[in-house]
Amino acid sequence: MVEQEGFRRYVAHIILWIGIAIVAFPVYVAFVASTQDNALIANGQMSLLPGGHFFEVYYQTIFVGTSGSTREPVGNMMFNSLVMALAIAIGKIAISIISAYAIVYFRFPFRMAIFWIIFITLMLPVEVRIYPTYKIVADLHMLDSYAGLALPLIASATATLLFRQFFMTVPDELLEASRIDGAGPLRFFWDTLLPLSRTNMAALFVILFILGWNQYLWPLLITTRDDMQTIQIGIRKMMTTNDALTEWPIVMATAVLAMLPPVFVVVAMQKLFVRGLVETEK
Amino acid sequence: MQKQAIFQSKLLPYALVAPQLAIVLIFFYWPALQAVIQSFLLQDAFGLSTSFVWFENYLELFSEPAYFETVVRTFFFSFAIATSSLSVALLLAVMADKPLRGGAVYRTLLIWPYAVAPPVVGVLWVFMLHPSLGVLSRYLRAAGIEWNPLLDGNQAATLVILAAAWKQISYNFLFFLAGLAAIPKSVLEAAAIDGARPMRRFWTVTFPLLSPTIFFLLVVNIVYAFFDTFGIIDTMTRGGPGTSTVTLVYKVYNDGLIGGNLGSSAAQSVILMIMVIVLTGIQFRFVERKVTY
Amino acid sequence: MANVTLRNVRKTYSGGFEAIKGVNVDVGDGQFCVLVGPSGCGKSTLLRMVAGLETVTGGEIDIGGKVVNGIEPADRDIAMVFQNYALYPHMSVFNNMAYGLRNRGMPEAEIKTRVEEAARVLELSAMLERKPRQLSGGQRQRVAMGRAIVRQPKVFLFDEPLSNLDAKLRISMRVEIRKLQRRLNVTSIYVTHDQLEAMTLADILVVMNGGQVEQVGNPLAIYEKPATTFVASFIGAPPMNLMSTRQDEIKSQLGGAAGEAGILGIRPEDLVITDQTPSGGVALSLTVDAIERVGAETFVYGSRAQDEQRVAATPGELPPGEVIVRIPGTEAPAIGARIRVAAVRNKLHLFSGDGRTRIEV
Numbered sequence: 001m002v003e004q005e006g007f008r009r010y011v012a013h014i015i016l017w018i019g020i021a022i023v024a025f026p027v028y029v030a031f032v033a034s035t036q037d038n039a040l041i042a043n044g045q046m047s048l049l050p051g052g053h054f055f056e057v058y059y060q061t062i063f064v065g066t067s068g069s070t071r072e073p074v075g076n077m078m079f080n081s082l083v084m085a086l087a088i089a090i091g092k093i094a095i096s097i098i099s100a101y102a103i104v105y106f107r108f109p110f111r112m113a114i115f116w117i118i119f120i121t122l123m124l125p126v127e128v129r130i131y132p133t134y135k136i137v138a139d140l141h142m143l144d145s146y147a148g149l150a151l152p153l154i155a156s157a158t159a160t161l162l163f164r165q166f167f168m169t170v171p172d173e174l175l176e177a178s179r180i181d182g183a184g185p186l187r188f189f190w191d192t193l194l195p196l197s198r199t200n201m202a203a204l205f206v207i208l209f210i211l212g213w214n215q216y217l218w219p220l221l222i223t224t225r226d227d228m229q230t231i232q233i234g235i236r237k238m239m240t241t242n243d244a245l246t247e248w249p250i251v252m253a254t255a256v257l258a259m260l261p262p263v264f265v266v267v268a269m270q271k272l273f274v275r276g277l278v279e280t281e282k
Numbered sequence: 283m284q285k286q287a288i289f290q291s292k293l294l295p296y297a298l299v300a301p302q303l304a305i306v307l308i309f310f311y312w313p314a315l316q317a318v319i320q321s322f323l324l325q326d327a328f329g330l331s332t333s334f335v336w337f338e339n340y341l342e343l344f345s346e347p348a349y350f351e352t353v354v355r356t357f358f359f360s361f362a363i364a365t366s367s368l369s370v371a372l373l374l375a376v377m378a379d380k381p382l383r384g385g386a387v388y389r390t391l392l393i394w395p396y397a398v399a400p401p402v403v404g405v406l407w408v409f410m411l412h413p414s415l416g417v418l419s420r421y422l423r424a425a426g427i428e429w430n431p432l433l434d435g436n437q438a439a440t441l442v443i444l445a446a447a448w449k450q451i452s453y454n455f456l457f458f459l460a461g462l463a464a465i466p467k468s469v470l471e472a473a474a475i476d477g478a479r480p481m482r483r484f485w486t487v488t489f490p491l492l493s494p495t496i497f498f499l500l501v502v503n504i505v506y507a508f509f510d511t512f513g514i515i516d517t518m519t520r521g522g523p524g525t526s527t528v529t530l531v532y533k534v535y536n537d538g539l540i541g542g543n544l545g546s547s548a549a550q551s552v553i554l555m556i557m558v559i560v561l562t563g564i565q566f567r568f569v570e571r572k573v574t575y
Numbered sequence: 576m577a578n579v580t581l582r583n584v585r586k587t588y589s590g591g592f593e594a595i596k597g598v599n600v601d602v603g604d605g606q607f608c609v610l611v612g613p614s615g616c617g618k619s620t621l622l623r624m625v626a627g628l629e630t631v632t633g634g635e636i637d638i639g640g641k642v643v644n645g646i647e648p649a650d651r652d653i654a655m656v657f658q659n660y661a662l663y664p665h666m667s668v669f670n671n672m673a674y675g676l677r678n679r680g681m682p683e684a685e686i687k688t689r690v691e692e693a694a695r696v697l698e699l700s701a702m703l704e705r706k707p708r709q710l711s712g713g714q715r716q717r718v719a720m721g722r723a724i725v726r727q728p729k730v731f732l733f734d735e736p737l738s739n740l741d742a743k744l745r746i747s748m749r750v751e752i753r754k755l756q757r758r759l760n761v762t763s764i765y766v767t768h769d770q771l772e773a774m775t776l777a778d779i780l781v782v783m784n785g786g787q788v789e790q791v792g793n794p795l796a797i798y799e800k801p802a803t804t805f806v807a808s809f810i811g812a813p814p815m816n817l818m819s820t821r822q823d824e825i826k827s828q829l830g831g832a833a834g835e836a837g838i839l840g841i842r843p844e845d846l847v848i849t850d851q852t853p854s855g856g857v858a859l860s861l862t863v864d865a866i867e868r869v870g871a872e873t874f875v876y877g878s879r880a881q882d883e884q885r886v887a888a889t890p891g892e893l894p895p896g897e898v899i900v901r902i903p904g905t906e907a908p909a910i911g912a913r914i915r916v917a918a919v920r921n922k923l924h925l926f927s928g929d930g931r932t933r934i935e936v
Binding site: 008009011012013015016019020022023024025026027029030033041042043044046048094095096098099101102103104105106107108111114117118121122125129130131132133135136137151152154155160167168172173175176184185186188210213214216217220221232235236239248251252255258259262263265266267270273274277278 | 285286287288289290291292294295296298299301302303305306307308309310311312313314315316317320370373374377378380382388389390391392393394395396397398399400401402403405406407408409410414415416417419420448451452453456457460480509512513516517534535538539544547548551555558562
């Protein structure tokens with residue numbers, strides 16, 4: 001039995017390493033490609049070891065961009081992505097936590113109706129209503145703006161539900177103690193409920209930041225100006241040059257740069273990430 | 283379930299829900315309503331006049347063989363992506379659930395692809411398996427396979443499925459790990475004492491106890507395959523070659539933006555909405571049984 | 576310093592359920608009032624109405640000569656200790672105590688003096704920077720007390736503050752609460768379902784049942800002269816033995832008007848094993864069913880064969896025909912033995928047949 005245990009463990013280690021290899025290989029290839037010479041890659045002669053063009057490729061990617069297709073520095077695209085991701089994450093948390101607060105801690109006419117109006121938005125992702133949404137954003141003159149990028153993606157119920165669920169677990173006596181201690185609704189929210197929600201907010205922030213950073217279809221529709229495009233859109237445009245040679249090292253460097261922030265968030269804040277993921281899917 | 287301890291205020295709660303309500307109404311309900319209305323309208327070729335045509339857009343859609351092909355293709359993609367990704371993730375999770383040295387490291391190394399954006403996934407895979415310059419294509423050719431996803435529809439579909447399944451492994455892995463951790467060790471120990479060998483223990487105890495997780499993930503994976511694959515497909519194949527990798531969402535996008543057929547695109551959106559509502563409904567019924575709010 | 580007066584206080588929920596059916600209580604300045612009763616009797620609701628956490632649907636609540644019905648909890652000058660303590664989990668012990676003072680705009684220097692003084696009294700000085708989760712149950716309880724003390728309110732309200740502690744700690748905290756209240760001399764209202772806690776703490780005891788006050792008074796007076804069979808069986812452990820007076824055995828012994836009263840009550844400690852019948856007293860024949868020897872005393876559970884009639888239905892009531900006798904720990908009759916027990920005349924309690932009225936004969 002003990003010997004068999006040892007053997008089984010050995011197998012488990014091997015399977016896990018194979019899994020890691022499968023998961024990591026495409027990214028490794030991208031990184032390697034981003035350090036090599038374009039001509040070599042275009043000939044199908046790419047080496048599986050890193051080349052010597054790391055600094056020059058990344059410098060050009062971040063500060064200059066491709067010479068053929070987009071000509072937009074990827075640093076700028078990353079900035080746009082960052083603004084959009086932060087706006088979505090912070091905006092969603094902010095509007096959700098206050099509406100959840102109202103729904104849980106007050107009784108008012110149409111309370112349940114409002115809850116259901118918000119709740120139903122859970123069901124439909126932005127993809128199924130893209131054109132009408134596009135039209136509204138256009139009518140509001142928000143094309144090519146950060147507001148246009150972020151606002152329609154803030155309209156969702158997940159965060160509201162999460163906060164509602166959390167608030168329900170906060171003991172009633174805390175509110176009563178606060179009332180006796182002379183705190184009104186806003187004070188209770190700010191002094192007690194908000195600090196208690198910190199972990200939930202952080203977990204949610206991690207998830208929403210990743211989802212925001214990775215948005216694709218919506219920015220694709222509403223950004224027309226090159227200086228407003230996000231990094232995900234930038235990659236796609238770099239690949240559009242079918243006649244001219246695609247500048248593969250720059251495309252791959254952009255891919256690596258596009259992965260870096262969200263992957264960093266997942267690895268560095270793994271606990272919060274896992275918690276956020278499990279909570280938002282409940 | 284309701285709170286007993288609450289605040290009294292007439293206006294404050296409305297002020298607190300107002301921002302979310304405004305955003306939801308403007309960017310969610312209004313467009314959704316527009317989509318439904320639009321799906322009953324027909325625009326002439328120049329976009330000059332619009333007429334109300336009842337269900338004509340829908341009828342036309344249903345009489346179109348291409349639409350049915352797309353429906354079937356989308357479901358096939360979903361099924362293929364879900365099963366392949368789920369089985370790999372389950373295998374890895376079962377291995378990582380063992381008390382191994384370095385277990386936390388394995389977990390970290392397996393979950394990060396969750397953070398990779400769909401279009402990036404598309405770029406990575408298309409580069410790796412590019413017919414002329416992909417590093418893996420060399421080996422496929424050496425093995426005697428005529429590999430060219432730019433021309434061969436089946437190969438393009440395979441590529442999309444592989445890439446989409448790859449991205450979803452980490453997500454499924456995480457939820458399987460959580461599901462496995464929730465199985466009481468004593469049950470497995472009892473099974474061991476009852477003489478069940480590890481493999482048998484897995485199929486007769488672990489797997490049935492994991493079935494709620496599996497069902498939940500199945501629904502999530504199908505929704506993922508419906509919507510999140512858009513970015514993968516758009517950077518990888520643009521739906522091609524021909525229409526061999528066009529899914530329902532991609533068709534909405536194509537017919538609406540590229541083809542300019544807003545009525546048909548809206549009708550497709552409405553059908554998609556109904557599909558998602560049904561899927562989410564199934565999921566909620568299931569979730570409600572397991573978790574009580 | 577303040578009186579608390581409840582005048583015909585009522586609470587009717589929107590569904591029509593009457594939780595409090597007209598309560599009149601007067602708590603004098605500096606007195607310790609305990610509301611006791613079984614769960615669901617309305618005692619907590621009444622306390623929360625005094626706190627302002629529940630609305631009052633009828634009558635008046637008066638604190639220090641001012642009707643406070645519509646006033647916010649924060650403006651009633653009360654402090655409350657909750658059953659689960661309700662400490663702010665994210666604030667240090669110091670901040671938990673300081674929060675209410677800060678909300679009232681008290682200068683930091685004075686807050687510091689007050690909190691440190693309270694901490695000294697409660698022996699929490701070494702833990703002021705800790706968070707509630709780093710404290711033991713007893714320490715959390717003391718922080719909750721401290722939060723009430725620093726406010727120097729007119730009235731302390733306690734909602735079963737000891738019920739989350741283990742038995743030993745409960746007794747020592749009970750003593751501490753009483754000592755503290757004496758020293759600070761602040762009017763207090765305390766809710767508990769534990770009659771022993773109620774007896775030991777109260778200056779005035781309010782026994783409640785079904786949203787009504789059964790009896791108000793000094794704890795010993797209530798023990799000596801319970802006004803109803805409910806109070807009789809609720810106060811005192813083990814509960815008072817209750818039996819019908821209509822049975823021939825008892826009726827003939829009581830004689831006259833007493834025999835027509837309806838219900839006879841005798842406390843277990845007032846019964847002695849004897850063959851004699853004291854004049855005017857009552858003697859009963861019992862078969863010994865069970866014996867509980869707890870050291871200093873012994874409880875004898877006996878049954879009266881001929882008692883077939885059920886008496887009033889009250890909590891803590893014994894099964895019909897069962898009688899408990901408390902005797903010194905040195906004695907112990909054999910199980911199955913037939914014994915005779917008796918009580919003297921002035922230890923008998925008589926109630927009307929419905930148990931609602933005490934009858935003095």
